[in-house]
Amino acid sequence: MPVKSLAAYKNRPALVQSREGDKLIIAVGGGGDSFTEFKVREKDLQFLHAGPCGLSDIAALGEGEEGPVREAWELAEASGQTFSLGELAELIWGTYSPQSAWAVFLLLKEGLYFSGDLQAIRPRPAADVEAEQKKRSEKGQESRERAAFLERLRGLNLELPGDSRFLQDVEALAYGRTEKSRTLRDAGLEESPVRAHRLLLETGFWDASVNPHPFRFGLSLSSASPVPDPPPPEDRLDLGHLPAFAIDNPWSEDPDDAVSLESPDSGAPVLWVHVADPASSIGFDSAAEKEARGRGATFYLPEGTYRMIADEALPLFALGLAERSPALSFKLTLNSDASLAGAEVIPSWVRVQRMSYEEADASPDLKAFFALGERNLARRLAAGAVSIELPELHIRVQDGQVRLENIPPWKSAAMVRECMLLAGEGAAWWAARRAPELLGGRPLPFPYVGQELGDLPADPLPGYAGSWQLRKSMRPRSLSLKPSLHQGLGLDVYTQITSPLRRYTDLLAHQQIRAVLRGLMPLGEDDVLLRMGAGEVAMAQSVHAERASRTHWTLVYLRDKIGSRWEGVVVEKRGAKAHLLIPALGLDTQVNLKTEVQPNETVPLSLVSLRIPEGEAVFSAL
Numbered sequence: 001m002p003v004k005s006l007a008a009y010k011n012r013p014a015l016v017q018s019r020e021g022d023k024l025i026i027a028v029g030g031g032g033d034s035f036t037e038f039k040v041r042e043k044d045l046q047f048l049h050a051g052p053c054g055l056s057d058i059a060a061l062g063e064g065e066e067g068p069v070r071e072a073w074e075l076a077e078a079s080g081q082t083f084s085l086g087e088l089a090e091l092i093w094g095t096y097s098p099q100s101a102w103a104v105f106l107l108l109k110e111g112l113y114f115s116g117d118l119q120a121i122r123p124r125p126a127a128d129v130e131a132e133q134k135k136r137s138e139k140g141q142e143s144r145e146r147a148a149f150l151e152r153l154r155g156l157n158l159e160l161p162g163d164s165r166f167l168q169d170v171e172a173l174a175y176g177r178t179e180k181s182r183t184l185r186d187a188g189l190e191e192s193p194v195r196a197h198r199l200l201l202e203t204g205f206w207d208a209s210v211n212p213h214p215f216r217f218g219l220s221l222s223s224a225s226p227v228p229d230p231p232p233p234e235d236r237l238d239l240g241h242l243p244a245f246a247i248d249n250p251w252s253e254d255p256d257d258a259v260s261l262e263s264p265d266s267g268a269p270v271l272w273v274h275v276a277d278p279a280s281s282i283g284f285d286s287a288a289e290k291e292a293r294g295r296g297a298t299f300y301l302p303e304g305t306y307r308m309i310a311d312e313a314l315p316l317f318a319l320g321l322a323e324r325s326p327a328l329s330f331k332l333t334l335n336s337d338a339s340l341a342g343a344e345v346i347p348s349w350v351r352v353q354r355m356s357y358e359e360a361d362a363s364p365d366l367k368a369f370f371a372l373g374e375r376n377l378a379r380r381l382a383a384g385a386v387s388i389e390l391p392e393l394h395i396r397v398q399d400g401q402v403r404l405e406n407i408p409p410w411k412s413a414a415m416v417r418e419c420m421l422l423a424g425e426g427a428a429w430w431a432a433r434r435a436p437e438l439l440g441g442r443p444l445p446f447p448y449v450g451q452e453l454g455d456l457p458a459d460p461l462p463g464y465a466g467s468w469q470l471r472k473s474m475r476p477r478s479l480s481l482k483p484s485l486h487q488g489l490g491l492d493v494y495t496q497i498t499s500p501l502r503r504y505t506d507l508l509a510h511q512q513i514r515a516v517l518r519g520l521m522p523l524g525e526d527d528v529l530l531r532m533g534a535g536e537v538a539m540a541q542s543v544h545a546e547r548a549s550r551t552h553w554t555l556v557y558l559r560d561k562i563g564s565r566w567e568g569v570v571v572e573k574r575g576a577k578a579h580l581l582i583p584a585l586g587l588d589t590q591v592n593l594k595t596e597v598q599p600n601e602t603v604p605l606s607l608v609s610l611r612i613p614e615g616e617a618v619f620s621a622l
Contacts, residue, residue: 277327279507319350366412578621
């Protein structure tokens with residue numbers, strides 16, 4: 001390539017100035033009289049014209065030369081000839097010069113009339129040129145329409161539904177399906193799910209009822225699809241003579257535990273906790289098991305319930321939906337103080353009566369259960385258990401309306417909790433002590449649940465303020481293959497086994513128990529660890545999405561209540577700022593107070609504003 005020749009370097013005009021060994025020194029035009037020197041290999045350049053050229057010639061090249069391009073293309077297309085760069089320059093402009101050579105280079109780069117390379121340039125077929133022109137015309141029209149849309153967007157004055165096509169990337173970002181949005185970027189806005197959500201509300205593309213949070217956590221708004229087989233025929237102990245009670249909230253549709261109580265002749269009280277038995281037919285690595293593992297837990301939203309096991313499985317396994325239900329029953333022999341003396345696990349048939357907490361509180365048949373629950377609570381508190389009592393709220397969306405209902409502190413709810421804790425303690429005791437006997441001395445890999453206490457306050461406050469202190473101090477629970485203390489519950493050993501229809505790790509525990517009872521090989525340590533981890537990660541996503549969704553629907557409930565009055569309970573105070581719980585809404589908030597208040601004192605509040613995309617409600621003290 002001769003010195004002072006014209007070349008193209010990265011689609012920009014370049015003057016070959018000199019040669020140094022096997023490299024060329026080039027000056028590349030940067031617009032006007034601006035040039036940058038580079039040392040490059042010859043193969044990195046596209047030769048255009050031998051020159052001689054100077055820097056002024058390169059600066060004058062501009063965007064190419066005007067000329068009868070279409071007429072030349074028609075002649076070339078009719079001839080079917082292939083051209084060199086110089087031949088095409090002469091055909092169009094009548095001369096092969098640095099200016100016409102650069103113009104041919106740009107023409108080939110544009111790609112409308114000609115294709116190929118600089119040594120063999122071919123006219124494109126007429127049909128291809130026509131199609132390309134139509135495509136470019138439509139693209140130009142689309143660009144003009146998009147520019148007009150962006151102008152309307154900046155003024156929050158969209159033309160819906162026509163403008164909806166330009167908002168698809170914004171919606172995808174709001175749902176968490178992508179991390180970018182060209183529309184937000186072009187509008188000069190932050191590319192985040194929260195900003196996208198806010199824009200969709202501001203423009204009226206979404207209304208406040210759209211809940212994006214499940215999708216942001218990758219959750220499905222449908223129940224599992226694989227339907228497990230019914231429980232197989234097997235020997236089950238008939239416990240139909242024992243009254244069994246499944247006690248839950250009235251809106252519960254998936255009862256998976258029930259309780260019975262007997263006092264044998266020995267005088268040692270015996271608590272039976274009957275639990276749904278899906279592990280009787282859901283095997284390791286079955287389709288239903290894999291689906292449950294991927295979900296981690298049943299997903300409860302105010303707008304619906306999405307189960308980790310198919311809806312069709314409820315009649316097969318849930319307790320009390322039929323006259324007689326199959327169960328995995330945990331027989332717990334207790335000492336007089338409700339401490340555990342022994343535990344057995346037995347496949348059974350049970351006849352279950354379903355009751356609401358309100359009905360159970362008024363039932364004379366449950367007095368012995370209440371007494372047992374009180375003894376067990378006293379035992380746990382004496383062992384250092386932490387009791388946290390904060391307001392609970394049931395939120396549901398029905399026919400587009402949000403309904404909030406405070407859940408009373410039912411006495412029977414506390415009793416059922418104590419019975420379930422005894423069942424978890426008994427199952428862990430069985431897995432640690434009895435299962436190795438049945439496995440020839442080998443330990444059973446099992447999902448034990450433990451918890452270490454954090455730095456608890458030495459003298460917790462009473463009421464909500466004290467529970468708030470304790471909750472902030474608690475450390476998260478942990479899963480392990482070895483029995484460990486659950487200090488928060490005041491138990492030496494514990495696991496969770498009472499919700500195998502709702503929680504994957506409970507199902508996993510049942511599968512291990514079932515394998516031992518059937519004389520089969522349970523999963524090994526590595527498999528249990530992997531499944532525990534997968535289930536916990538998936539369940540954590542559900543928990544985060546549930547919390548965000550509950551806040552979302554609470555704010556939707558409040559959207560027409562700006563200025564409304566609420567009662568807040570002081571749970572923490574720092575200077576003039578106080579943290580308050582609002583029991584009627586299940587929210588907490590921080591406000592500045594002008595008067596001195598004490599923990600647990602009630603403060604009247606006014607709702608000032610809402611930020612639904614951010615999940616924030618702002619209150620002020622009255």
